[in-house]
Amino acid sequence: xxxxxxxxxxxxxxxxxxxxxxxxxxxAMFVFSLLATLVFAFALPGKLMEPKEVAGVAPGLLWVAYxxxxxxxxxxSFIVEKDRGSLEGLLLAPADRSAIYxxxxxxxxxxxxxxxxxxxxxxxxxxxxxxxxxxxxxxxLLGTLGFAEIGTLFAAMAxxxxxxxxxxxxxxxxxxxxxxxxxxxxxxxxxSNRPIEDIAGQLQFIAIFDIIFLALPVLLxxxxxxx
Amino acid sequence: MxxxxxxxxxxxxLGLSNVLFWATVFSWPISLIFVLMAGDDVNLKYxxxxxxxxxxxxxxxxxxFMIYFIGGIAYWRTRNRKWDIVMVAGLELGVFxxxxxxxxxxxxxxxxxxxxxxxxxxxxxxxIMMVVYxxxxxxxxxxxxxxxxxxLTAAFGIIGFVNVPLVYFSTRWFPKGxxxxxxxxxSGTPVGLEGFMFLTLGVCFVAVGLLFGWMLLARIRLGxxxxxxxxxxxxxxxxxxE
Amino acid sequence: MTNAAHxxxxxxKGLHKNFGNRAVLRGVDLDLRQGEFVTLLGPNxxxxxxxxxxxxxxxxxxxxxxxxxxxxxxxxxxxxxxxLGVISHQTFLYEDLNAFENLRFYGRLYDVPELEKxxxxxxxxxxxxxxAIDRVRTYSRGMQQRLSIAxxxxxxxxxxxxxxxxxxxxxxxxNMLSGLIHELAIDGQERSVLMTTHNLERGLAMxxxxxxxxxxxxxxxxxxxxxxxxxxxxFYFDSVSRGR
Numbered sequence: 001x002x003x004x005x006x007x008x009x010x011x012x013x014x015x016x017x018x019x020x021x022x023x024x025x026x027x028a029m030f031v032f033s034l035l036a037t038l039v040f041a042f043a044l045p046g047k048l049m050e051p052k053e054v055a056g057v058a059p060g061l062l063w064v065a066y067x068x069x070x071x072x073x074x075x076x077s078f079i080v081e082k083d084r085g086s087l088e089g090l091l092l093a094p095a096d097r098s099a100i101y102x103x104x105x106x107x108x109x110x111x112x113x114x115x116x117x118x119x120x121x122x123x124x125x126x127x128x129x130x131x132x133x134x135x136x137x138x139x140x141l142l143g144t145l146g147f148a149e150i151g152t153l154f155a156a157m158a159x160x161x162x163x164x165x166x167x168x169x170x171x172x173x174x175x176x177x178x179x180x181x182x183x184x185x186x187x188x189x190x191x192s193n194r195p196i197e198d199i200a201g202q203l204q205f206i207a208i209f210d211i212i213f214l215a216l217p218v219l220l221x222x223x224x225x226x227x
Numbered sequence: 228m229x230x231x232x233x234x235x236x237x238x239x240x241l242g243l244s245n246v247l248f249w250a251t252v253f254s255w256p257i258s259l260i261f262v263l264m265a266g267d268d269v270n271l272k273y274x275x276x277x278x279x280x281x282x283x284x285x286x287x288x289x290x291x292f293m294i295y296f297i298g299g300i301a302y303w304r305t306r307n308r309k310w311d312i313v314m315v316a317g318l319e320l321g322v323f324x325x326x327x328x329x330x331x332x333x334x335x336x337x338x339x340x341x342x343x344x345x346x347x348x349x350x351x352x353x354x355i356m357m358v359v360y361x362x363x364x365x366x367x368x369x370x371x372x373x374x375x376x377x378x379l380t381a382a383f384g385i386i387g388f389v390n391v392p393l394v395y396f397s398t399r400w401f402p403k404g405x406x407x408x409x410x411x412x413x414s415g416t417p418v419g420l421e422g423f424m425f426l427t428l429g430v431c432f433v434a435v436g437l438l439f440g441w442m443l444l445a446r447i448r449l450g451x452x453x454x455x456x457x458x459x460x461x462x463x464x465x466x467x468x469e
Numbered sequence: 470m471t472n473a474a475h476x477x478x479x480x481x482k483g484l485h486k487n488f489g490n491r492a493v494l495r496g497v498d499l500d501l502r503q504g505e506f507v508t509l510l511g512p513n514x515x516x517x518x519x520x521x522x523x524x525x526x527x528x529x530x531x532x533x534x535x536x537x538x539x540x541x542x543x544x545x546x547x548x549x550x551x552x553l554g555v556i557s558h559q560t561f562l563y564e565d566l567n568a569f570e571n572l573r574f575y576g577r578l579y580d581v582p583e584l585e586k587x588x589x590x591x592x593x594x595x596x597x598x599x600x601a602i603d604r605v606r607t608y609s610r611g612m613q614q615r616l617s618i619a620x621x622x623x624x625x626x627x628x629x630x631x632x633x634x635x636x637x638x639x640x641x642x643x644n645m646l647s648g649l650i651h652e653l654a655i656d657g658q659e660r661s662v663l664m665t666t667h668n669l670e671r672g673l674a675m676x677x678x679x680x681x682x683x684x685x686x687x688x689x690x691x692x693x694x695x696x697x698x699x700x701x702x703x704f705y706f707d708s709v710s711r712g713r
Contacts, residue, residue: 003580006577007577007578010574010577010578011578013574014563014566014570014574017566017570018563018565018566021565021566021604022565080563084559084560084561084562084563084564085557085559085560085561086561086562086563088527088557088559088561089561089562089575089620090578091526091527092525092526092527092550092553092555092561093550093575093578093579094547094548094549094550094551094578094579094580095547095550095578096547150386153382153386157366157379157382157383160370160375160379161366161369161370161379162369162370162371163365163369167365167366167369170362170365170366171362171366171383174355174358174359174362175359175386175387175390177355177394177397178390178393178394178396178397179397181397181398181400181401182397182400185400202400205393205396205397208393209393212389212393213386213389216385216386216389217386220303220382220385220386223303223378223381223382224378224379224382226378226527226528226529227372227374227375227522227527227528227529306529308489372488372489373488373489373490374487374488374489376489454489454490457489457490457491458490461490461491461492
């Protein structure tokens with residue numbers, strides 16, 4: 001087990017180190033989410049006057065920004081591996097292949113969460129609306145975990161297809177809809193200062209989603225990467 | 228060395244596929260007669276009749292996705308290509324019946340609720356499912372290597388099917404809709420079905436089910452023929468090289 | 470196995486591989502003994518790469534059995550991967566990491582003991598110790614391929630699988646690579662090597678045995694001793710045309 005986790009960690013650490021050096025993935029994700037925020041602001045100018053209106057649209061837009069920038073990063077994470085054949089290098093290693101999945105999943109999760117930490121306050125400033133609520137942290141973390149779990153598996157699938165970058169969002173969004181619905185709903189409740197009981201169901205739901213879709217990709221990863 | 232190519236004739240006579248085909252041809256007019264004879268619903272009047280096809284269509288849609296799911300699990304465990312044919316059949320028929328279900332549902336909704344579309348939990352679930360499985364079709368079409376194609380289809384089918392109850396559950400956080408609950412249930416607008424209506428529904432189930440069965444067999448047969456064609460083409464290319 | 474020096478490292482029996490309906494391998498048998506260097510020749514599309522990918526556990530055979538070092542492949546894939554070193558025309562390297570980091574990463578995946586010491590050892594062997602902290606992106610193709618060799622031997626595998634390792638290298642780099650591979654094969658212990666190549670001459674120079682794959686079948690298998698390049702050329706074309 002310790003051995004297994006060391007390998008998960010090795011894959012994760014390798015991704016983070018390469019990313020620290022180039023910042024390719026992170027900067028693309030961040031700039032994209034920033035642009036998305038600005039586009040929302042310009043496209044919905046009237047909504048920005050009334051706090052009530054903002055409360056209605058902001059949570060949904062926030063999750064749109066999260067998911068779209070997330071897909072950008074997910075795509076990169078496997079295309080980088082494919083370019084020099086290093087994905088095969090990983091598959092040749094004497095490790096259970098799920099360890100590779102988990103390592104990549106953790107690095108994707110880290111990049112997404114970092115972008116979210118940066119973009120959320122900016123989003124609040126642009127929409128002139130307080131985004132601060134400590135309970136938002138579990139909602140965002142659980143939701144993003146779901147994105148990373150499904151997204152990493154699908155990115156590994158999409159990288160072996162003709163359409164590659166185009167296919168991932170198509171697969172990803174259709175499966176992620178339940179999490180997006182629940183997370184956006186919980187965010188709305190929190191930002192309208194509704195009590196915590198109002199989001200317990202959503203949190204539980206996303207947690208169940210996360211557990212199911214951690215187990216399935218771990219089992220299925222070998223199937224999708226082998227010939 | 229020429230390989231002898233044997234030609235298998237398509238089944239004639241009382242093959243299951245033919246039985247299903249003719250049973251479908253006979254059962255549909257009968258179901259239509261039943262539907263026309265069934266009494267008008269008090270509130271919904273004439274439009275209610277489309278429901279007799281709407282419900283079976285949705286059940287067949289679900290059944291198709293279940294077939295796809297089972298085929299996916301079987302492929303995952305065995306890596307046997309025959310399951311790929313089953314998966315495709317389930318996938319494509321599922322999308323087809325989802326479209327039928329949504330169209331008939333929209334027609335009903337237009338007359339019952341005055342709008343083609345509402346964000347009702349069941350409607351939302353079916354439409355999300357349809358999107359999921361259409362993206363599954365896209366996934367398939369963008370892979371060349373048949374082995375990889377089957378593997379990715381299987382993985383997606385398993386994930387997609389497990390996702391269905393989650394989708395349904397998540398729709399509770401949508402504004403409430405007013406889809407009628409046909410059997411039991413404690414929310415929505417109950418629609419009472421009595422005597423003859425039940426019988427009509429049963430007849431329609433049989434008619435739609437027969438059509439479904441025939442289509443399923445036809446799609447599987449098509450898949451098998453496609454495989455056979457490929458291997459014959461390979462055999463021919465092999466002979467040209469000799 | 471009484472005599473360890475001649476124990477069979479790879480034993481493949483009746484390998485079939487279909488891509489859909491296309492049969493790429495049609496019943497391949499192959500034995501590779503300890504310390505043996507076998508060159509695998511064959512025209513394009515003969516299934517050489519597929520065979521190597523199956524042996525490397527990257528692809529699954531449609532049917533047939535493989536034993537590596539006496540262990541059935543299907544029972545212990547992760548363990549068996551630890552016995553293999555694979556070099557292909559792709560380097561498997563991360564261009565944004567330096568040589569040391571690349572090797573450290575792979576070393577961790579392969580559970581290499583005393584990793585740092587071993588990394589310096591292999592870097593020295595491939596002549597890259599002075600470039601160890603440069604990003605791989607700045608390396609020439611030949612240097613990348615040398616690092617790729619260092620990566621493949623890092624865990625000291627008893628079996629090396631080489632899939633056209635000299636593709637894309639210029640003559641000089643290719644010569645250097647051959648020398649390196651040859652050195653590795655006899656390097657202290659008895660490594661078994663299976664190599665595919667298009668370069669008959671170079672393939673012959675290093676090997677103990679030549680096998681020819683054509684149309685998904687093994688069509689020839691003979692010792693390389695006393696074989697000249699011209700003879701091999703003739704032998705190769707004869708066996709390929711017989712195989713069709």
